Amino acid sequence: xxxxxxxxxxxxxxxxxxxxxxxxxxxxxxxxxxxxxxxxxxxxxxxxxxxxxxxxxxxxxxxxxxxxxxxxxxxxxxxxxxxxxxxxxxxxxxxxxxxxxxxxxxxxxxxxxxxxxxxxxxxxxxxxxxxxxxxxxxxxxxxxxxxxxxxxxxxxxxxxxx
Amino acid sequence: xxxxxxxxxxxxxxxxxxxxxxxxxxxxxxxxxxxxxxxxxxxxxxxxxxxxxxxxxxxxxxxxxxxxxxxxxxxxxxxxxxxxxxxxxxxxxxxxxxxxxxxxxxxxxxxxxxxxxxxxxxxxxxxxxxxxxxxxxxxxxxxxxxxxxxxxxxxxxxxxxxxxxxxxxxxxxxxxxxxxxxxxxxxxxxxxxxxxxxxxxxxxxxxxxxxxxxxxxxx
Numbered sequence: 001x002x003x004x005x006x007x008x009x010x011x012x013x014x015x016x017x018x019x020x021x022x023x024x025x026x027x028x029x030x031x032x033x034x035x036x037x038x039x040x041x042x043x044x045x046x047x048x049x050x051x052x053x054x055x056x057x058x059x060x061x062x063x064x065x066x067x068x069x070x071x072x073x074x075x076x077x078x079x080x081x082x083x084x085x086x087x088x089x090x091x092x093x094x095x096x097x098x099x100x101x102x103x104x105x106x107x108x109x110x111x112x113x114x115x116x117x118x119x120x121x122x123x124x125x126x127x128x129x130x131x132x133x134x135x136x137x138x139x140x141x142x143x144x145x146x147x148x149x150x151x152x153x154x155x156x157x158x159x160x161x162x
Numbered sequence: 163x164x165x166x167x168x169x170x171x172x173x174x175x176x177x178x179x180x181x182x183x184x185x186x187x188x189x190x191x192x193x194x195x196x197x198x199x200x201x202x203x204x205x206x207x208x209x210x211x212x213x214x215x216x217x218x219x220x221x222x223x224x225x226x227x228x229x230x231x232x233x234x235x236x237x238x239x240x241x242x243x244x245x246x247x248x249x250x251x252x253x254x255x256x257x258x259x260x261x262x263x264x265x266x267x268x269x270x271x272x273x274x275x276x277x278x279x280x281x282x283x284x285x286x287x288x289x290x291x292x293x294x295x296x297x298x299x300x301x302x303x304x305x306x307x308x309x310x311x312x313x314x315x316x317x318x319x320x321x322x323x324x325x326x327x328x329x330x331x332x333x334x335x336x337x338x339x340x341x342x343x344x345x346x347x348x349x350x351x352x353x354x355x356x357x358x359x360x361x362x363x364x365x366x367x368x369x370x371x372x373x374x375x376x377x378x379x380x381x
Contacts, residue, residue, distance in 0.1 A: 129229075
């Protein structure tokens with residue numbers, strides 16, 4: 001990781017700490033715009049979730065934000081899971097969770113990569129709501145699993161899955 | 163004068179209301195109570211939007227329902243958080259009903275059935291403590307409502323997603339710039355059609371420390 005990226009990740013770590021301190025657990029729902037600008041300037045197209053996500057991944061990889069990014073859908077189409085390998089933000093998440101433990105430690109809650117893809121699904125496909133539900137960064141493996149819910153219509157909300 | 167502690171301790175969150183209208187002079191009293199809330203450096207950042215139009219209230223309820231339902235559907239499906247949250251509810255039917263109320267978002271759509279919804283927003287420009295000032299303002303409003311027999315419930319949770327907040331701001335014609343106004347909550351109110359029992363409260367000795375954090379013995 002180059003020094004500039006480390007520097008910007010460290011800035012994000014401190015902002016995440018402050019935001020969590022101010023707003024507690026609900027902060028994870030309030031950061032959905034963080035990261036979204038990256039793809040707004042790119043030509044993202046598609047009339048299905050798969051086409052839009054594929055288009056997003058192409059730009060994200062081309063931009064060097066991740067080494068590998070795959071996804072799967074389940075839960076009747078509502079659950080969109082990303083498997084991210086060597087994301088530039090992974091050191092930030094590791095530092096937030098572990099590196100700063102002596103200062104308290106904060107569970108990582110911000111995923112700019114998921115945010116930017118969900119934002120495109122929301123705006124291009126006109127989905128009713130999107131929600132990043134879980135993220136499990138594993139710095140040792142260099143991977144992160146991010147689980148999101150995407151609701152095409154109001155009627156989809158409340159359709160729990162197992 | 164009534165002891166304010168009686169008013170504070172008998173207040174409940176009311177989510178069901180009669181159809182009886184809330185007169186203007188009653189609404190004015192609520193606003194007056196809100197107006198007297200404390201604020202950092204007396205900045206008084208609050209602005210209160212009184213909504214009585216059924217169509218607007220229905221749209222507010224829809225946004226709130228979407229926020230809660232969208233989040234809880236995912237949480238309910240992916241974790242045991244809600245099972246743990248309602249672990250104290252022993253009746254399986256009641257538990258199932260509570261789960262359903264949460265993941266469908268119905269728990270947050272009561273604004274649509276309230277005679278009045280007061281949307282609380284606050285100035286951000288040149289202010290220092292807007293969210294905290296607004297919270298005090300809401301508490302003043304809730305206590306005044308209860309003291310005159312109204313029922314009320316404030317909701318912040320579903321209004322936290324920036325994309326949904328933007329929808330709410332556009333609906334109410336609140337400037338949408340992130341640096342302009344903070345939309346913190348909706349307060350639904352009307353004459354109560356329910357009288358819920360008091361919720362469990364933490365014991366006095368569980369929340370107070372003396373002289374330093376963690377010290378439980380009163381010197």
